[in-house]
Amino acid sequence: MNAAPHPAGSAARTTTVVLAFGVGTLVAVGLGVYGRVHDASFFAFNLAGFSSGAAAKAWLASVAFLFGLVQLFSALVMYGRIKIAAPRWIDTLHRWSGRIAVLVTVPVAVHCLYALGFEADPLRGLVHSVAGCFFYGAFVAKMLVLQRHEAPGWALPVLGGAVFTALTVLWLTAAGWFFTTSGIHL
Amino acid sequence: MRRFAPLLTLLAVFVLGGALIGLNALGDPGNKNGQPSPAADAVGATVAPAAAAPTSAPAPAAATPAPPAVAQKAYAGRSSGNEVTVAIAVKDGRAVGYICDGKHVEAWLQGTVRGSDLALKSADGASTILATLDEAKSLGTVAVGKKQWPFAAKGVSAPSGLYEGRVSVKGVLNRIGWIVLPDGTQTGLNKQGAALVPAPVLDPAHPESATVDGAPVTVRTIGGGDVVIAS
Numbered sequence: 001m002n003a004a005p006h007p008a009g010s011a012a013r014t015t016t017v018v019l020a021f022g023v024g025t026l027v028a029v030g031l032g033v034y035g036r037v038h039d040a041s042f043f044a045f046n047l048a049g050f051s052s053g054a055a056a057k058a059w060l061a062s063v064a065f066l067f068g069l070v071q072l073f074s075a076l077v078m079y080g081r082i083k084i085a086a087p088r089w090i091d092t093l094h095r096w097s098g099r100i101a102v103l104v105t106v107p108v109a110v111h112c113l114y115a116l117g118f119e120a121d122p123l124r125g126l127v128h129s130v131a132g133c134f135f136y137g138a139f140v141a142k143m144l145v146l147q148r149h150e151a152p153g154w155a156l157p158v159l160g161g162a163v164f165t166a167l168t169v170l171w172l173t174a175a176g177w178f179f180t181t182s183g184i185h186l
Numbered sequence: 187m188r189r190f191a192p193l194l195t196l197l198a199v200f201v202l203g204g205a206l207i208g209l210n211a212l213g214d215p216g217n218k219n220g221q222p223s224p225a226a227d228a229v230g231a232t233v234a235p236a237a238a239a240p241t242s243a244p245a246p247a248a249a250t251p252a253p254p255a256v257a258q259k260a261y262a263g264r265s266s267g268n269e270v271t272v273a274i275a276v277k278d279g280r281a282v283g284y285i286c287d288g289k290h291v292e293a294w295l296q297g298t299v300r301g302s303d304l305a306l307k308s309a310d311g312a313s314t315i316l317a318t319l320d321e322a323k324s325l326g327t328v329a330v331g332k333k334q335w336p337f338a339a340k341g342v343s344a345p346s347g348l349y350e351g352r353v354s355v356k357g358v359l360n361r362i363g364w365i366v367l368p369d370g371t372q373t374g375l376n377k378q379g380a381a382l383v384p385a386p387v388l389d390p391a392h393p394e395s396a397t398v399d400g401a402p403v404t405v406r407t408i409g410g411g412d413v414v415i416a417s
Contacts, residue, residue, distance in 0.1 A: 054357040054379075099195055106199055110206040116354070139199075146192035178357045 012150035020144035028137025035118030067101035135166035252301035263339030271373035273348035277410030351403035
């Protein structure tokens with residue numbers, strides 16, 4: 001975040017950004033291709049206690065979204081955008097809420113990918129499919145940027161914002177849609 | 187540990203995702219098709235003669251697979267007391283079937299043709315079709331759970347045959363099967379989530395689409411080479 005980075009640091013930053021965004025892009029495209037190529041099997045395990053696989057997914061996604069909100073809040077605190085005295089455990093909170101959020105999304109995404117695949121029609125399906133691929137791409141890029149200390153200062157907030165935005169779109173185009181059309185129930 | 191925390195998080199996501207995909211693939215009944223279990227073959231050996239079988243004796247439970255007697259054909263018919271409607275399609279030794287009573291029984295089956303012997307079973311193994319076939323007909327036994335009936339199915343051509351439509355409506359998967367008999371009657375059911383509901387009418391003049399709850403469904407004609415039990 002220096003105003004005038006020296007050339008070596010600048011090169012390292014470029015490498016980090018190219019690497020992280022490159023791998024993230026590959027992941028996003030790869031997921032999309034897999035979803036498109038793999039035949040929708042319409043088969044998947046159902047979780048006990050839910051009326052349907054769709055309900056289970058909607059609730060899991062909602063849990064992920066709640067943790068996503070914790071992510072947004074803790075990030076804003078850490079970056080000083082919310083003027084409260086940041087508790088010492090704020091970074092731990094951010095890390096672990098993020099881990100839980102992303103792990104909770106995995107069963108949902110696997111069901112989407114394995115049982116349904118990439119959907120180009122209707123528009124809701126297309127937006128959801130693209131956002132799903134983008135979400136994991138952005139997530140991977142963010143983890144890679146976190147891993148490297150040479151990343152430019154804007155990279156984390158941008159990627160974090162992208163991940164959160166994608167999660168919001170994903171929730172709205174699936175869980176939100178599910179709850180508004182078939183009611184809020186387990 | 188801390189140094190590699192983001193990579194460990196990535197790894198955890200990757201491992202969990204991979205494990206779930208693997209579990210799905212393992213549990214996926216579609217990945218187990220094409221190899222009828224020894225049990226099913228044994229049942230075939232005992233049941234087939236009891237059925238309204240043609241003169242050709244069922245082949246002994248041979249270990250050597252015989253080439254299929256019929257390369258490609260679709261059959262549709264009913265059980266002897268009209269309990270269920272049965273459709274079968276075969277292609278190059280592979281076979282699929284659908285059993286349906288239009289009310290509360292339906293099952294998709296897959297299996298093989300060896301010589302003139304056909305053996306199909308559903309994903310859960312509860313429904314089976316064991317029959318012999320030639321170009322004109324398929325005769326044998328259809329079993330659903332503990333019930334079994336002899337059946338006769340004629341070789342048919344479009345628009346008679348077996349059709350399938352799949353669509354997701356309001357987050358619920360609909361999978362519809364139709365059997366269209368040579369006399370034009372159709373029997374079908376829609377598996378809507380976990381429930382069975384009546385199938386929409388399939389227009390024999392335009393069997394490529396139908397409508398479920400206002401949503402269009404693309405309907406495909408099922409041939410012997412198609413996968414009907416997952417993928």
